[in-house]
Amino acid sequence: xxxxxxxxxxxxxxxxxxxxxxxxxxxxxxxxxxxxxxxxxxxxxxxxxxxxxxxxxxxxxxxxxxxxxxxxxxxxxxxxxxxxxxxxxxxxxxxxxxxxxxxxxxxxxxxxxxxxxxxxxxxxxxxxxxxxxxxxxxxxxxxxxxxxxxxxxxxxxxxxxxxxxxxxxxxxxxxxxxxxxxxxxxxxxxxxxxxxxxxxxxxxxxxxxxxxxxxxxxxxxxxxxxxxxxxxxxxxxxxxxxxxxxxxxxxxxxxxxxxxxxxxxxxxxxxxxxxxxxxxxx
Amino acid sequence: xxxxxxxxxxxxxxxxxxxxxxxxxxxxxxxxxxxxxxxxxxxxxxxxxxxxxxxxxxxxxxxxxxxxxxxxxxxxxxxxxxxxxxxxxxxxxxxxxxxxxxxxxxxxxxxxxxxxxxxxxxxxxxxxxxxxxxxxxxxxxxxxxxxxxxxxxxxxxxxxxxxxxxxxxxxxxxxxxxxxxxxxxxxxxxxxxxxxxxxxxxxxxxxxxxxxxxxxxxxxxxxxxxxxxxxxxxxxxxxxxxxxxxxxxxxxxxxxxxxxxxxxxxxx
Numbered sequence: 001x002x003x004x005x006x007x008x009x010x011x012x013x014x015x016x017x018x019x020x021x022x023x024x025x026x027x028x029x030x031x032x033x034x035x036x037x038x039x040x041x042x043x044x045x046x047x048x049x050x051x052x053x054x055x056x057x058x059x060x061x062x063x064x065x066x067x068x069x070x071x072x073x074x075x076x077x078x079x080x081x082x083x084x085x086x087x088x089x090x091x092x093x094x095x096x097x098x099x100x101x102x103x104x105x106x107x108x109x110x111x112x113x114x115x116x117x118x119x120x121x122x123x124x125x126x127x128x129x130x131x132x133x134x135x136x137x138x139x140x141x142x143x144x145x146x147x148x149x150x151x152x153x154x155x156x157x158x159x160x161x162x163x164x165x166x167x168x169x170x171x172x173x174x175x176x177x178x179x180x181x182x183x184x185x186x187x188x189x190x191x192x193x194x195x196x197x198x199x200x201x202x203x204x205x206x207x208x209x210x211x212x213x214x215x216x217x218x219x220x221x222x223x224x225x226x227x228x229x230x231x232x233x234x235x236x237x238x239x240x241x242x243x244x245x246x247x248x249x250x251x252x253x254x255x256x257x258x259x260x261x262x263x264x265x266x267x268x269x270x271x272x273x274x275x276x277x278x279x280x281x282x
Numbered sequence: 283x284x285x286x287x288x289x290x291x292x293x294x295x296x297x298x299x300x301x302x303x304x305x306x307x308x309x310x311x312x313x314x315x316x317x318x319x320x321x322x323x324x325x326x327x328x329x330x331x332x333x334x335x336x337x338x339x340x341x342x343x344x345x346x347x348x349x350x351x352x353x354x355x356x357x358x359x360x361x362x363x364x365x366x367x368x369x370x371x372x373x374x375x376x377x378x379x380x381x382x383x384x385x386x387x388x389x390x391x392x393x394x395x396x397x398x399x400x401x402x403x404x405x406x407x408x409x410x411x412x413x414x415x416x417x418x419x420x421x422x423x424x425x426x427x428x429x430x431x432x433x434x435x436x437x438x439x440x441x442x443x444x445x446x447x448x449x450x451x452x453x454x455x456x457x458x459x460x461x462x463x464x465x466x467x468x469x470x471x472x473x474x475x476x477x478x479x480x481x482x483x484x485x486x487x488x489x490x491x492x493x494x495x496x497x498x499x500x501x502x503x504x505x506x507x508x509x510x511x512x513x514x515x516x517x518x519x520x521x522x523x524x525x526x527x528x529x530x531x532x533x534x535x536x537x538x539x540x541x542x543x544x545x546x547x548x549x550x
Contacts, residue, residue, distance in 0.1 A: 111529050
């Protein structure tokens with residue numbers, strides 16, 4: 001009894017804060033998603049599934065699918081960039097590895113808006129890339145590099161690739177080098193050692209990095225807003241509009257629940273992948 | 283890097299080394315370009331007019347920016363103090379229990395992964411339902427939510443190597459629960475608490491969407507990221523470049539400090 005009370009004194013205030021300012025607000029969103037929207041905004045307390053029906057309307061389904069496509073593309077490119085980079089760091093001399101990792105993570109700690117803005121500076125009509133292309137005579141006039149899906153994907157990859165490198169690096173550095181040596185001693189060519197031994201064993205790191213990029217990308221608001229310039233709409237922007245512009249909170253709530261549902265499925269899949277590979281190494 | 287060693291020209295190593303340098307180029311060129319442009323006297327991205335601090339001067343006279351910076355410092359300091367206090371106690375309570383409580387783990391993990399926009403609309407709905415007046419205080423309350431989780435996570439990693447028997451020993455010797463925490467536990471885990479606090483401060487300074495939704499309609503509670511956002515939407519200007527440079531340098535300084543704390547803690 002005394003021990004319970006003691007634990008409660010430590011844990012209680014923090015948990016109360018999280019309950020009051022996170023659990024209750026989220027339950028409220030859950031409830032709102034089953035209500036109707038009033039004529040002038042606001043909420044009419046009539047139970048309905050209409051908001052979820054509407055989310056799968058072709059118009060909104062297209063936005064959901066486009067968000068998934070952009071997030072998927074960003075994830076794939078981030079993995080392709082991150083894996084060899086993490087591999088290179090893991091194979092560098094041990095005392096240099098922390099420095100290389102620090103240099104990877106440093107930009108990650110600066111403001112997200114500013115990192116995104118840096119790409120507006122790079123990609124706009126008077127930006128550095130267009131300037132260089134024009135100066136070298138590669139193009140006749142400035143290219144529209146900004147405000148399309150490609151610029152949104154670029155921004156997402158740029159913002160999240162450091163974390164993917166970190167996740168994959170921690171997986172690779174935990175590998176026992178003797179496993180790869182054993183495979184090579186047994187006559188496997190190095191590409192086969194990589195594909196059959198190293199890659200499967202580093203799957204947890206790949207899964208962690210991939211889920212991280214995908215989850216943060218699919219619910220992203222800032223990057224599609226700034227680098228898509230209103231021309232690339234993703235779920236995050238749609239939720240934003242429902243709350244601050246269209247004033248349809250129930251529909252915005254339903255979209256938020258769908259987003260959380262997708263995310264939970266992915267986290268579950270990641271947990272399964274990690275468990276599987278843990279069994280494999282046993 | 284291995285590519286520098288000329289004798290063994292293993293193509294795989296050359297590729298890996300070259301790739302890593304390309305990644306660094308990708309990561310740093312946009313930031314460095316931005317910083318360089320902030321010193322361009324002409325303020326244009328296309329032509330160089332010599333080094334000048336003109337745009338920093340303009341920034342220093344922009345009242346909206348200064349007000350926003352002050353608001354950000356208030357929000358970050360208060361929410362960091364609250365979150366560090368609650369998060370540290372939480373970490374200690376959770377780690378001392380022998381049994382793992384899955385509901386609690388989920389509750390502590392959720393703020394770190396829930397999309398910002400979802401937490402933002404949830405808090406807006408909540409505050410509106412309670413008819414709560416929005417302002418700096420509601421931003422602070424909201425920032426404490428995700429900051430608790432991050433502080434708790436950082437402090438818990440520090441507590442994994444902590445010997446809880448010294449806590450029992452102290453209590454057996456007659457020190458109270460509070461004295462023991464202050465004199466025995468806290469000094470031992472202090473580097474973790476400091477690192478967690480710095481992380482919370484950085485996250486709070488940078489946070490935009492939740493602040494945007496919970497700030498209310500008044501101009502008085504605009505934070506720096508909100509100010510940056512509205513300026514960015516307006517277009518590329520040399521003033522934003524100057525502000526971005528200052529904000530980045532502050533963030534990088536904080537990261538350096540927390541790295542030093544970390545290294546000191548490890549060497550102890």
